[in-house]
Amino acid sequence: MTILMLTAAITLSPPALYAQEAEDAAPAAQILPAITVAEVTARALTDRVFASGLVAAVEEVQVAPLIEGQPLEALLADVGDVVTEGQVLAVLSRSALELQRSExxxxxxxxxxxxxxxxxxxVEAEAAAAEAKRVDDRTQQLSEQGTAPKSQADTARANAIAAAAQVQVALQSLESMRAQLALSEARLENVDLQLSRTEVKAPVAGKITARNARLGAIATAAGLPMFVMIRDGALELRADVAEGDVLRLSSGQTALLRGAGIPVPLPGTVxxxxxxxxxxxxxxRARITVADPEALRSGMFVEAEIIVAERESLSVPLTALESADDGAFVMRVKDGIVERAKVTTGIRDGAFVEVIDGLAAGDLVVSKAGTFVRDGDAINPVLATDALN
Structure with a gap:
């Protein structure tokens, strides 16, 4: 057995051993780090400003009596009533004014x-003056003819002058009486005006939010108003806005309003x-009108999501963005090589940020800016399709 193993070892020459080792090491040298990347795509983005504040009347109207000193006899409206323009809200006593009208x-x-x-x-003075003038004229003729004494002519002249003066007195007296008549007519019109104002009417249409009037109280414009109204029932949100966001807002922008007891966001307009x-x-501060004021109450605290802009544009995940002294940049991947790409950003909407300049549709970028890759690194890009959906 020992002899066979030695023979096998001797059979494998050194060059063959080196080739075998290189062949085993080649796959290990080609393994690159797998890095998650995202594709630059176009999507609908919305620029929003968030604000909050209290609901208030667009225009609050205070109703006060137009005459003073008369007791309040009847109240015909209460808090919460919706009234029309000119509707009678209260009635003041007419007794004293009716006496003044009789006078x-x-x-x-x-x-x-x-x-x-x-x-x-x-008429009497004018007739007397005419007669005195005729007598004066005749007496003067007789005096010129020498048939009437001069004293008689003087007397006739004096009587004519006195009669003419009586006409002027009568005229002035008549004018005085006419002026007195005009004053009486004015007094009557004033009393009629005050009588018409004993009915306290709504100056505009709207909803009553407060009633300070009390039966039997003496009407006066000093102090609290009799009624407080919201003109046409129109409400607005007076939203406090961060200083940096104020210049982004303008009239006509739409908003969504949310608050306690509001099940569905309410539409509004700046x-x-x-x-x-x-x-x-x-x-x-931005003032936002409410499309459905019946769903809100004055004094409620409401949050607003103001839509500043909406457009479809290229975007990348917010996590792919890095910041430096020279601006924002991403790590773009091209042919498996990482390169630093400076970008100009725009709208930030949730997990995505708009790319205005620096990237093209279809480019791949490293999904997370904190990934330890540098410019020029070779990686194995893994497309994170799930992250974009």
């Missing part, structure tokens, strides 16, 4: 009677981005 009517009648009397006096930043909090 105004009596004053008006007296003014009309005084005018009639002044007109009669004017209608105003306030032009100032709070100096203390360093926050801006």
């Amino acid at each position: 105004a009517l009596a004053s008006l009648a007296a003014s009309e009677a005084a005018i009639a009397q002044a007109e009669a006096q004017l 209608h105003l981005v306030e032009p100032t930043i709070d100096a203390t909090t360093r926050l801006g």
Whole structure:
């Protein structure tokens, strides 16, 4: 047995042994590290800004009485009522104003009677003045002819002048009575206006959110308003926005609103981005109108997801992105060789980031930036199709 083994060993010459070893080592030298890569593809990306704030009325309207000093007799609306423009909300007492109206009517009648009397006096004065003038003219002619004494002519002239003066007095008296009539009419109109204002009406259509009026209270515009309304029931979210995001917002952008008790996100629209930043909090504010105000209540805390932009663009996984002093870059794989590629990024949407420049569709990049590969390394790329879906 020993002799046979020695013979076999002698049979294998040294060159044959070296070839066998090289053949066994060749497969080991070709084994490369398997690195997960992702393909650069186009996908729909959405740029979002997240904000939060309180719901408030787009326009709050305060309803106050237009007359003061009258007690409140009836309340015809309450908190939560939806009212139309011009609808009566409360009624004030009319008793004192009705008495004032009666007095105004009596004053008006007296003014009309005084005018009639002044007109009669004017007619009488004008007739007397005309007669005095005729007597004066005739007396003056007789005096010129020498048949009437000068004293008689002087008396006739004085009477004519006095009669003309009485006409002017009658005219002024008539004008005074007419002015008194206009004053009486104005007083009557004022009382009628106050009577019409005993009905407190809604200046706009909307929903009542507060009622401070109490039966029997004396109406006054000082202090709290009788009613507080939300015009047309319109609500808005006054969302606080980070300073760095304010300039990305503009009117017309859509939003999704979420909050406690809201089962489905509510659509909204940015209608105003306030032009100032709070100096203390360093926050801006966006006002977002609510499409369905009945689903919210004033004072609710709501979070908003504002859609800044939506587009289809090339993207890579966010984990593939690395940052350096000269900007962002990825490790691109071409023919199994890793190379550093500088990129310009855009929208960040979830696990993906938009690539504006630096890559082309179909390029492969190392999925995880923390993978220990360097520029020029040879790898075995493994496409992570599951990671992109």
